[in-house]
Amino acid sequence: MRVVLSALGIAIGIAAMIAVVGISSSSRAALDAQLASLGTNLVTAAPGDALFGGSAKLPMESIGGAGRVDGVQGVSQVAEVKNASVYRNDRIPKAESGGITVYGTDLGLPDTLRANVRTGEWLNAATSKYPAVVLGSTAADRLGISRIDADTRVLIGDEYYSVVGILDPVALAPEIDSAALVGWAAAADRLGMDGHPTGLYVRTDPERVSEVRDVLAQAVNPEKPFEVEVSRPSDALEAQEAADQAFTGLLLGLGGVALLVGGVGVANTMVISVLERRGEIGLRRALGATRRQIRGQFLVEAMVLSALGGAAGAVLGALVTSGYALSQGWLIAIPMWALVGGVLATIGIGAVAGLLPAVRAARMAPTEALGSG
Numbered sequence: 457m458r459v460v461l462s463a464l465g466i467a468i469g470i471a472a473m474i475a476v477v478g479i480s481s482s483s484r485a486a487l488d489a490q491l492a493s494l495g496t497n498l499v500t501a502a503p504g505d506a507l508f509g510g511s512a513k514l515p516m517e518s519i520g521g522a523g524r525v526d527g528v529q530g531v532s533q534v535a536e537v538k539n540a541s542v543y544r545n546d547r548i549p550k551a552e553s554g555g556i557t558v559y560g561t562d563l564g565l566p567d568t569l570r571a572n573v574r575t576g577e578w579l580n581a582a583t584s585k586y587p588a589v590v591l592g593s594t595a596a597d598r599l600g601i602s603r604i605d606a607d608t609r610v611l612i613g614d615e616y617y618s619v620v621g622i623l624d625p626v627a628l629a630p631e632i633d634s635a636a637l638v639g640w641a642a643a644a645d646r647l648g649m650d651g652h653p654t655g656l657y658v659r660t661d662p663e664r665v666s667e668v669r670d671v672l673a674q675a676v677n678p679e680k681p682f683e684v685e686v687s688r689p690s691d692a693l694e695a696q697e698a699a700d701q702a703f704t705g706l707l708l709g710l711g712g713v714a715l716l717v718g719g720v721g722v723a724n725t726m727v728i729s730v731l732e733r734r735g736e737i738g739l740r741r742a743l744g745a746t747r748r749q750i751r752g753q754f755l756v757e758a759m760v761l762s763a764l765g766g767a768a769g770a771v772l773g774a775l776v777t778s779g780y781a782l783s784q785g786w787l788i789a790i791p792m793w794a795l796v797g798g799v800l801a802t803i804g805i806g807a808v809a810g811l812l813p814a815v816r817a818a819r820m821a822p823t824e825a826l827g828s829g
Contacts, residue, residue: 466761466769466805467769467772469802470765470770470798470802471772473798474790474795474798475773475780477790478774479780481789481790482781482784482786482787483784484789485786485789489787490627495659496688497659498568498657498659498660499660499668500656500687500689501514501655501656501672501685502514502656502684503652504684504685506683512680513652514654518653518656519533521675522658522675525658525668525675526664527668528658528659528661528668530568530658531564531658531659532561532565532569533562533640533655533657534560534565534632534637534653534654534655535559535640535643535650535651536557536559537558537559537560537638537643537647540647541554541556541558542556542611542636543611544599544600545611546611554595556598556635556636557631558612558635558636559643560638560640560642560643560644561643562640563639565657568659570628572623574593574621574622575621576604576621576622577620579637579639584638584639584640584642585639586639587616587618587646588617588620589638590620590636591621591635591637592625592626592632592633592636592637593624593633594634595634595635602622604619604620604622606618628689672684672686737820741820750817750818751814751817751818752814753814753817754810754814755807755811758806758807758809759807760806761806762803762806762807762809763803766801766803773798774790778790
């Protein structure tokens with residue numbers, strides 16, 4: 457039982473380390489795949505702070521200015537409609553708005569954001585002029601709408617809008633997820649939108665992202681470029697990846713502590729084994745075994761014990777990683793260096809842990825060992 461518990465300590469340490477490395481690698485692989493599909497060449501422009509306080513506004517001509525920048529491949533705009541709330545029907549209390557924002561937008565938004573329509577369809581030239589709306593994924597969940605038909609409507613302001621589509625989550629523009637999107641013309645004519653964009657999404661040539669970022673504020677608002685905030689949404693995802701790496705380092709430290717505890721367990725087991733097997737040691741020495749052979753025997757036993765624990769931990773860690781990655785819909789990415797290195801590390805720990813007991817066993821005189829055994 458003692459041997460099993462010692463090996464279990466090693467196994468838990470290795471399993472923890474491999475699971476941490478594997479889950480982190482799988483998450484990173486999923487994020488890299490997501491960035492590759494979304495592209496890192498999306499730049500946004502939004503109103504910042506006005507020179508004399510308060511919020512600035514983007515000019516109505518912002519989209520035209522952004523579209524004329526060299527290296528820009530596509531531009532879309534949204535404008536938040538103030539004081540417009542979205543309800544499932546008129547029986548919902550007005551205080552329960554659900555935090556859903558109403559945006560007026562143009563028809564090219566899905567192409568610029570590379571957003572997918574989960575259900576229904578995106579706005580077209582006809583529906584953008586009339587009370588029709590596309591819901592972000594979170595907004596649809598809050599309204600309890602998972603599928604749409606001809607009678608699916610929501611109340612925006614004092615008028616019912618037909619729900620024509622629901623978007624998948626948009627990783628590079630999460631504000632769209634909790635929004636109700638209506639056509640630019642409908643927002644202006646029916647909801648009182650003032651026509652000033654509150655956000656521009658600019659898709660650039662991948663090789664010229666920095667160039668576009670440098671001149672975008674000037675192009676969007678030539679008179680007051682300092683009132684324009686320019687950012688790249690993928691930077692946030694890359695920052696998330698960096699935070700994940702830091703968190704991984706912390707968890708690896710905890711896994712190392714668990715591994716150390718397992719090594720101490722192996723050392724303890726080997727010391728007790730030497731004490732319990734003094735008779736065997738004395739008999740072997742009396743039959744001609746050398747100190748070197750006795751030392752090697754106990755050292756090999758410690759290394760084998762650690763290796764078995766390490767192998768079991770590697771398998772357990774791989775299973776945990778695979779199960780978690782599959783549950784999240786990620787690719788399974790377990791670095792080979794983690795598996796091989798983990799097992800080799802346990803063998804090394806076993807050698808260190810078993811060295812002292814092995815030397816102690818080798819130093820026993822045959823008569824002393826037989827007498828105490």
